[in-house]
Every structure is written in C-alpha cells, then in structure tokens.
Amino acid sequence: MKKFIRSLLVFSSVIVLSACGATTPDNAEDEAQSSEQASEESTDAASGASEQEEYTDPSELENKYDLVIVGAGGAGMSAALQAKEEGANPVILEKLPVAGGNTTKSSGGMNASETKFQEKEDIEDSNDTFYEDTLEGGQETNDKELLRYFVDHSADAIDWLDNMGITLNNISYSGGASVQRIHRPEDGSAVGGYLVEGLLRNVNENDIPIFVNTDVTKINEDNGEVDGVEVEIDGDAQTIEADAVAVTTGGFGANEEMIEENRPDLEGYVSTNSEGSTGDGIKMIEELGGQTVDMDQIQVHPTVIQEDGTLISETVRGEGAILVDHEGQRFFNEMETRDKVSEAITELPEENAYLIFDDALADRAKQVDFYKEQGVVESGDTIQELAQEIDLPEDQLEETLADWNETVDNEDDQDFGRETAMDYDLTEGPFYAIQIAPGIHHTMGGVKINTNTEVLDEDDQVISGLYAAGELTGGLHGNNRIGGNAVADIVIFGRQAGSQATTFAQENK
Template sequence: MFQKRNLLLIMLTFVLLFTFSVGCNGDKEVGEEPGEEELALEEGTYEGSSYGHNAEIEVEVTIEDEDISDIEVLSHEESEILTDPVFEEIIPAIVENNNTNVDSISGATVTSLALVSAVEDALKEAGAEEYFEGEMVEVDSASEIADSTYDVVVVGGGGAGLVSAIEAKSQGADVVLLEKMPYLGGNTLVSGGEFNAPNTWVQENPDIDDSVDQFVEDTLEGGDYEADEDLVQTLAENVTEDAEWMKDYVGVEFVDDYLMHFGGHEVPRALYPIGGSGLELISSLEERALDDEIPIKFNTEAKELLTDEDGRVVGVKVEDHEGEIANIEAEDGVIMATGGFGANIDMTQKYNPDIDDRYNTTNVPGATGEGILMAKEIGADLVDMEFIQTYPTCNTQTGHLSYVADTRFDGAILVNQEGERFVEELDRRDVISEAILDQTGSVAYLMWDNHIKENSNMDNYMTEFENLKETDQIIKADSIEEAAEFFEIDVDELKNTVEQYNEYVKQGEDEDFNRRGDLLELKEGPYYIQEVAPAIHHTMGGIKINEEAQVIDTEGEIIEGLYAAGEITGGIHGNNRLGGNAIADLIVFGRIAGDNVSK
C-alpha cells in the first residue's frame, strides 16, 4: 500500500506541480451534489498517514456526532514555509465543511494531497467505507488586493525579492512585496543555501589563501568567459560585506568551522547555513521582513509593468487567483525578482532545444519566466537565454535536488554501471551532467564509505536518506559487493576502481581526473551507493542589468524606474554558473537594487 501511494505521489508531482487549483475529489466532478448515503462514523480519535515530499504526514482526526470535529498534525517532515498555508487553509476547510473534497494549495500540491490522504486514511479507521464526497470546497489563501501606491514595489518573494525589499525598507522606503505563490522562498527555498564569498570570517579559521581576484577568475573561467566582467567584479567586491549583513542584520546562522568546496572553485569559500538548506535563509529573511512591517501580498501575480508617457516604470498591474485586477503604483521604482524559467519546459526548449525530456527539474513550480517576458514587453534586453544549467546529482524519480548527494563535495566518487569512474567529481556542473547522460542508462552512482559520511553533513538529511531508501535510490551495505549488487554494478570492476583510487589518495594525486579538494580513501564500512541523474537547475539568461541593478533596454539605455535582481537577470554567470554563486548573486544585486531604487 505504501509503495503504491508513494509511486502515485511521485507521478502526481510531475503532473500537478505545474497546475494550479487542482482538486482532490476521487470520482466526483467539481460541483456535483453531495451524496445521500450515511457514512456512520464512530466517535473517537483516529490516526492516519500519507507520504508527502519528504516523509509521512501523520494526523489525528477526532469524530463527534459522526462529524469531523478536529484534525491535528502529529508529525511531518515538510518545509514549514510550504506547510503553513496548507495546514492553515485546508484543515479548517475540511472541519468546517465535513468534507475532504477540497482544493489543493497552488504550488504545494503534493503536500496538500498528502494531508488530505492522511485524513482520509484516518476516516477509514473510523468506519468510512468511502471518502467524504460532495461539492468542491474552495480554499482561499489569497491576500486582499486593491489599487494602491507605495514608494517601491518588489515583484517576487524569493531570496532576491526579500533581500531587495528589506534593503529598500532600511533606506526609509515604503515597500510592498508581491508573490504569486501562497508562500515565500522561490528557488532559494529548495537550494542548499550555501554561497561563496572570499576572505570571510570562516576562511580565517583554516587560513585559506583566497582573494577577490581569485573569486573573479574562478567565476569567469567557470562560465567560459561569457559573463559580463563588470557584473562579476561587482559580485566579488560586495559579497563578503553582504555575507556579514546576512549574518548580523538578517540573522542567518552559519556553521563557523565548515566551508563547502564547490566544483570550479580553486579553494573552499562557500558559507554553510545551519541545517544546510535554503530554509534557514528564507526563514530569517521572512522574519526580518515581518519585523520591518513590510506588507507581503500572496497569490498576487504581476501581469504587466505600467509605464508613463516617458517610458518610466511607474507600477505593476496584478491579478489574484480569483481574477481580481489591481494597479499597484510605485513612486520610486519597481524591482523585478521573479526568478528564472527552469520550471517552464516550453520556454527552456525554445531557447535551448538540447534541454529535452531527458531532464526533470529541481525548480519550484513558480519559476516559469513571466517576469522576464513582462520586462521584454516594455523593451528590456535579454541576454544569455540559451545558457541553461543542469545539476548532476538529483533524485532520479522526481528531479529534486539531493542534499544527501552533497557527499560528493566531501570525498564521494562517481562511477557508472560498469563500476568505473568517468569524470572529476568536482568538475563543473554542466561537464558532470553531460558525462552522466553519456553513461549506461543515463545515470551514475555516487559512492562513499563511513569515513566520508562522518566527514560530511549527511546527518542533516536523514529524512531524505530514508526517502531514497524507500524508493530504491540508495543502499547502505556492509560490503562493497553487497552495495554494488543492489544496483547491478560490475562488482569486480568497482572493487578495482576503489583500490586504484585509494592508491591515488595515498600518493596525494588523482592521476585519472586530477580531482580537486580533499582526497579520502574508501575503506571503512558501511558503504553507501546512491543512484543520481541530472535535472534542470538554473537559467543563466534573463534581463540585462548594469552594475547598479538597473534594467537595460535593447538600445543600451537604462529603463528608468526598473531594477532587477536574482535569477531573472542574465550576464553574471556566463554559460555555466558555479555552485554557490546563485545565492551570492541574489544577495549582492538584491541589496544594490533595494539601495538604488530608494535614492
């Protein structure tokens, strides 16, 4: 039963993540009249469960007088950013209407379905032979919108939008933040949250030799020198100060004795937030925004940029999920921070036909590129749109970014079905992704031992680990032979590969692929092997900006009143973004945009 439900939810992820207001109504059609049959529920409390994104959602349902009187969530491993609108809206709707036929929360479909399914599981224990069926219950989690005026309008509630809004507010501006989803975070929420900065307080501890110039060179080289050098220089010169701002002003907590060494960087320089995910960043940014009394309008989608007779951007036309329209005017300017288009397969294929159906996506469902197209409509220049990055080590079934696979940065090796290494594990993401697709089955196998596990932050991600085990994407075994046989990897060749690699570790040089970073032997059980595959991860192209985060038109002129920051912009990363540079990018240019729009 569990495996069937898990498979169903995985399939629903692909089908439903890009649809909005999808109902969970069994065989009934929306609007069908309630049935006549008696459900004869027995009074008492009953427990039920269903699988969400990460693990089981467990609920307790109380029945009084054959009605649902209360629902309590006993446990879950979903992101609180996602569950807040789901639990706060769907649970009261079920109780009030005595009906599990409710809307899903847009962008949180899997969590919504899992909650409803868990309640229905409990109802079966209470004696229901059928689920509660009846007219679809509308779930309204929209913010109220009306024609209004602010100094600054920020469009997009991901990392870049939150940083921009907070900075503009700190400069004295009256700011409003518009978000089309019912929750904050964007792609930042599902990222690892790590970001690169040279000469930080953490680098001082291990005495790493780093510099702004080295950061610039790594970034330019990593993008094949296709990036705008002025933007890269601006990024490198500001990110260390902005890291301090994130720590001291926003309140993000970082691990003070650990740095990630992403591929393409000469030295480890990525700050690592507590918990090892973007949740720490978004939670801290949200708390700061609320403390600063910045109004946030959820389920409010920007549809058009408003301009005056001189072409200056003076506001945004918005629409809520019920079709209500309003004009939000901006006295000082509009900051576009709506993210990239990695969840829009039509758009990715339009600009890069090589990004085909071999790839899932790590992106949140809101990353569909409308902000880029809105800016284009008023003359904004677009750059590097064909540069679309894939992430090499993702969940092979859902495309979700795998945090467990971060063991790659701490010593794990990549092998193929034949048991052979085929690429440097710390090479660029695009290089590794293409190399994986060239292997048997278009997948690879990440392997590590207990020593490497203890050297990593894998313990932070045991929920994901258990999920991977449940879906047969990872094995923990006492021997190399047992681990290899699970995935039908050539055992003899894998043992030869490990033996040869351990020799390279002893001599301090990887003669096959010149692996950077620390080299660690694989010799201490238990052994782990994880099946991985690439997925669409980041779109490097977007709106053209200058070093002041002002949007540039197709004639090379500034579009007055319009700024942009984050993944919506292009030109900063060239044709390949180095790991840890996306968060750095959104923080630096988010602050620049927020500061300049307020002047």
Template sequence: MAENYNRGNVVVNRRSFVKGAFGAGMLGMLSLAGLTGCAPKSEQSSDIDGGTFDIVVIGAGGAGMTAAISSHDAGAKVILLEKMSVAGGNTVCAEGGMNACCTKVQAEEGIEDSVELFANDTFVGGHNLGNMDLINFMCENSNAALERLSERGMYLTRLSTSGGASVKRIHRPEDGSAVGAYLVRHMCERCAERGIEAVTQMDVKEIVTDESGAVAGVRAVNLRTGASTLFNAKAVILAAGGFGANHQMLAQYRPELLEAVTTNHPGATGDGIMMAEAIGAGLVDIEQIQVHPTVEQSTSILLSEGIRGDGAILVNSEGNRFTNELLTRDVVSANEWAQPGGWAYAIFDHEVYEANTSIENKFVKRDLVVIADTLEELSQNIEVNPENFMAALTAYNDAIANNQPDPMGREKSRYPIVNAPFYAVKVAPGIHHTMGGVRINTKAEVLTDEGEVIPGLYAAGEVTGGIHGGNRLGGNAICDINVFGHRAAESAVEYVGVSAS
C-alpha cells in the same frame, strides 16, 4: 468593491509567516502571510485596487525578500507579491552555500582570497561570457552581503570548497543544513518581524508604465478569486526567478534538454523575463542553461555540490571513477553523461554524512541512499563491479594518505573515504539554473538592448542575465541574490526619494 485577500490570514507576524513550512505543497517552502484589502480604483473597470506603494517587489524568493527587507529598512513603503502559495522560489532548493571573498571566516582559516581571484574564477567558470562590471560588483560586495546576513540573524560560518573555486570560498550554515531552506526560513521571519506587506497567490501579469515609459505599478491576478488587481508604485523590483521549469522556453533555447529533469520549483516559468521584455527590456545570455551533475532522478532532489566539496567522489555503473568531481558543473555533467547509462553513484562516508544534515532529511528519510558497513559491502549493494570499485576507492584514499596527486587530478578538498558506514546515492544531471535573463547594470537598473534605463524598473536574481555567463559556479547564486537584491533596493529607494525615519 474592495479586494478580498482571505482576511482570516491577514495578520503579518512571525507565526503566520513561518507555520506550515513543509506541508504547503512544495518541498521546504515557507508560507507568507496575507494582505489586507484596499479601496477600489478606476484605471480599468475590471481592476480592483491593490493600493499605492513606493516599491512593489515581484517574487518572494531570496532576491525578492532581500530587496523587500532592504527597501523597508531604508524607509520605503513596500509590498511583496508572490504567485505561488508559499515563499522561497528557487532559493529554497539551494543546497550548498554562498560564495564570498575576504571574509572573517576565511581569515580565521588562513585562506588568502581576493576580489580579483573571485572575479576571475567567476568569469573563467562562465566560459568568459560574463559581464565583468556585474561580476566585479558582485565580488566586491560579497563580504558586505555576508555580514548583512549575519546582522539579520543568518550565520554562514562553515567554509567549504565548490567546483571552479581556486580557494575555499563557499560559506554554509553553521548548523550544516541546506543553505536555501535556512535562508528562506530566516528571511520570512525578518519580513514578518518588520510587518512587511506580502501576499501569495498573486500572479503578476503586467508591469504598468505611464505615458513617458516609466514604471507606474503592476497588474496581477489574484489566484484565489481570479480578480485583476492593480498595485500602483513608483518603482518595481523584478525578482521573479528564471525559467528552469518552463519546458516551452527550454525547448526554444536548448531543445536537447527537453527531457531532462529539473531541480527548479514549479513557479520558475520565466514570467518576469517575459513581462520585462514586453516593456522593452533587453535580454542577455538567454540560451545559457546549466545542468547540475548530481540530481536524484526520481525526485529531482539535488545532492549538494558541497557534499563533493566535503569529500564525496563519483563512480560509474562499472564501479570506475571517471572525473575530477570539483570541476565546473557543466564539465562534470558532460563527463557523467558520457558514462554507461549517463549516470553515477556519489560515494561518501559517515564524516560527510554528519557534516550535511540534508543527506538525512532529503535522502535517507526517502530511502534514496544505499548504506553499508564496509566499502566491499557497498559495492555489492549497488551492484557495481567490486574489483573496479575497490580499486577506485583505494587509489583515491592512498593518494591522499601518501600525499600523491589524485588519479583524476583533483587538487582541492581531498578527504579520505574511510569512516564507516558508507553511503551511495544514484545521480545524473538535471536542469538547475538559467543564466540568461533581463539586462541590468551595476545599479540593478533594467536596460533595453540599446543600454537605455527603463525608469523605475530594477531586477535581481535569476531573472537577470550577464553575471554567470555560460556556467554558474556553485555558491554564486546565493551571492548574486544577496548582493543584487540589496542593490536593487538601494537604487529603487533612491529613485523614489524616500529615507528611513
């Protein structure tokens, strides 16, 4: 019999894609429309036919939706499969922005940047472990990816600083919102406007290959019905994300992180990595797992690195400042863990609050922020030593006012904390990104450990490894998903031999 996809939700349009965004069971993720049923097929007696496509995209996060849109625009018949009930993946959790070099926004602000500088920052920030071919490709294509977002109605026009960057390079939404939810909302709209076929609660379990080892489709379980469904395709783009919510995998590779909270969405369980490995894909940097220094521990909500880039500082439980807040995430996290209790307060003023709408939406509305009219009152409210606290804030502000070196060596994004009211958010490190994954080349083709291409299999986003090395710079994930999501689509379209009409 034909598959039943709940035909009441079949129409793929803007309203059905976007309605119910914040009530779907995962913070900020946006509903995808359902997919019509298809005729049965006989590959396995238990399989229901999901149809035949040029390209199947696994995962409806930022990389997957980018790949689906680009594949569709190039003339491919594409379907987007998402195991969760909503779209967004880890992309929707992203708070900061997108790194890109040599952009119009940088030029307007007089920022001198280059592919070489961006690539070097990425390589050094990743502890010299990244694949320079992949890094260079990402950096060389970052501006084109940013322009493509603008062409698709997504405008990242606010420039800021992130840890590990030599210059202002991180591009944030024009309205000051968190970049992830902003992009996911618009990407869902772009998919709906194009009529891209998509189905949620479709859990892909297997990448199917033919006798030669080339990709022939995927087998998935419909989580609504439990039915096994076969989707035939000439190419598969794997965009299923990392494994930051898979405690078994985390324990295998980094057991010391087992008790840490995670900012990852519940679907980040490494399924795509395991499926690709099962058909011969090589893995790279799989043990490289990033912690982020500013995570609210009771909710696992991330306080954006962009907030530090806009001027926030960190103080410990004794009221002392202890680090350059714009060092790379791994260094700031290590410095934070070394403090009494292993946590800190992020301190900022009203100017930073007004520039970042996520503070109100994610922290103030959840009563996760301490607010005071004076810095002295703030120190009392957060119960730190007031003398230490005021000395730390005075030293920070005076160094800026007198154009003197920062006491902690902070050289960039030094903005005084002087505009009342003042804010404090208690934070500690949390698991944020898994840098390792399947091995790819600059065509986003998936490779074996021996470097052989698996025909018809492409990958993009956090499911891949090799780009970020031992530490990912803030802003590089959004760059990665947009550059390599599009690149995977280009390569898959070329492989299947279709063209836009």
C-alpha cells in the same frame, strides 16, 4: 496590519556541509536540497528556522504603492527591506503560497570578501581576488561592471544581514575560491532556510506587506514609463499602480518550454528548482522590450534523483564516492566540472549512473542520512549484495572497487586522471548506491541590467521605473556560476534594486 498565518516551508537542512568536499570550481556550494515535504521533516534540527511566518491578508491589497516588488525570494525580500530602510513603502507580491523560491533550497552558503568574519579568523582575502576568481570561473565571459559592483559590496551585504540577526559567520573553502570565502550560518547548516526565515522575520517586523498566492501577470507602462502591474489574487484580476517596479521572480529552471527553447539539448531534463522558477519576470520584461543575455547558459548538475529532482550533494563525491555505469565500471573522472560529468553520464546507453560509496563515507557526509530517509539509497552488507540489489554484475563491481582502492593507495588514477577527493578508500561495509542522472540546476542568463539594476532595452537604454535583481538577471556569472555567488548576488543586487527603485520613486512621485 491584519495578518494571517501560514506554514513556512523552509528547507532547514540538518545537513552540515563538508569543506573537504569542495575541490573543483563547480562543486563549490554543496547544494544539497530536498523536496518541500522533506524540508518540513528536517526543521527540528534546523538552525533557528521557525515553522510559522506571517503573510498579509489578501483583503488588504491596495491599488497603489510606491514600489511593487514581484517575487518573494531572497532578492525580493532584500529589495523590500532596503527600500523600507530608505523611506519607501514597498509591497511584495508572491505567486506561491509561501515565500522563499529557490533561495529556500540553497544550502552551501554566500560568498563575500574582506568581511569582518574573515578578518576575525585571519583569512586574507580581497575584493580583487574575489573578482579574479569569479572571472576565472566564468572563463572571462562575466559582465565585468556587474562583477566589480558585486565584489565591492559583498562585505557590506554580510554586515547588513548580520545587523538583522542573519549571521553568516562560519566560513569555509568552496570550489573556485582561492581562499575561505563561503559564509554560512554559525552551525554550518544550510544557508537557504536560515536566510529566508531571517528575511521574512525582518519583513514582518518592518510591517512590509507581503501577499502570497498573488500572481503578477503583466508589468504596465505608460509612455515608456513603468507604472504598475496586473495581478491575479485568489483568481481575481487587479491592477496595482506603482511609482517603480522591482522584478525579482527568479530563474526559469522549472520551465521546460523555456529550457528547450534556449537549450534544445536539455529537453526532458529533470530540474532541482522550485516550482516558481518559470521565468515569468523574464517574459514580462521581454514584452516591454527588455534585453536578455546568456539565455543558453544553463547550469546542469550531474547528480540528481530523476523521480523528484532532489540534488545529491557534491560532498558525496568530494568525500570519495565513485560513479559506475550499468556494467559496474567507472567511466569518467568524477571530480571533473559539472558540465563534463553530466555529459559523460548522458553518453551512457542508459543515460544514468550509480554513485557508489561505503559506510565510512556515509559517516563523513551527513547528507547521506537525509538521502536514506528519502529512500533513494540502496545498500548491501557486501559489495556482492549491493550489486545484486541494483542489478549490476557482481564480479565486475567487486573488481571496480578493488581497483579504485588501489588507485587511492597509489594516489594515481591512471584510468581517468582524477586528482582530488582521493583521501579515503571504499572498504567499510555496508556499501551504498544512489542512481543519478543530470538535472537542470541554475539559469545563468536573463534580463540585462546595469549596476543600478535598471533594466536595459535592446538599445541598452534604461526602461524607466523598472528594476530587476537575482536569478532572472544575466551577465554576472558568465558561462559558469561559481557556487556561493548566487546567494551573494540576490542580497547585493536585491538591496541595490530596493535602493535605486526607492530613489526613482521618490523623485518621480
């Protein structure tokens, strides 16, 4: 197969995640991320991420495949690899110049229960406990059938990745999980870059054609049977026939219009998402009569840089940072769930706040080095100097820090009832501030599927030949996604989509 080389913009973070930062159901995955530019800058210290991967030459695009996979994120590449393993000849079509999507940005890890790595470390977990934890996190609004399939196939997904040289054997606590369950690369670094690089390497080794700059604009059907897609590749339109189509185009966190349509209250929010997360798959499936669920369940993250959507990891608060308003005063329990902290910030007159922390915290939370490189961290040798830098009342900020340090000493937050992440005071200069406000983070709703990843129509009937997996689907997370479950979702249901679509294609040739 003729190939051409492109730079892979992997987010191969140097960030080592801190388990002690994970203290609430929502802060589970510690989703530090960056712009793609910064990602490239951090590849040196990455865990095994290569800088170059191969994509198929556009001239090799054929008119017919067994299985067309739309979108080259974690779900799409998992689907393709599983399909190939089961005898299909799939093709992956990706609209951006590189593979990875939101998957590249994920950093916390992948949840799984009853894994060999947990067993090795004598971590007692069960699929039932994973099920219960997720249900509790989603306030029992999760699709229980999808959830059952999900937990029961999580350990197998970890083994499958390991067999391909993608080893997630560093296990930690994450919020919402009652035991150590979040699986990360051996060195504790970000999962996303490592996973995308590993999947892409396997896609290449298995000679699975993967076309970038290939925008799928429509899913075709004939007499109720899906039979291919329309694409635009380098500006040219082309029809590609297929025995089955698996849609893995990710969520709609970067599509302002769709966000506003489903959640008018989130109008104008910045997004942490990849530019490819525009809900294309959801729209194309809706055109075919596909059903959607939970479209208004959009996860907002409270600490996002407004200029570029960079997410400030919850580890910073988990390690002891406080939030102050423009008066220099605390205003909320910083360790409350994402939705509540976000709301409290939005209710401030300026609709933004400052994360305040000291040098000792910056040492504990390695992410801060990256934020400093990004130029988003203000500093002062003393609290007074910091207050001057960010234009807050000096005396008030000093008083707030003094009160906070007393609160930590007494382990009693009488003002806001914070109970966790109070192990360290903020006394060691220099002192730091990062201005943040809420941002769109994850779209939990999407197209309705069954456990075979078959897409269902408004009458809950299967749309023949059409499969979907990953963030474009809805139901699994209910109204609150537990951190670490999205990466598990894309591998588990991505594989299932590859497998089921292959069986369908083989039976309906």
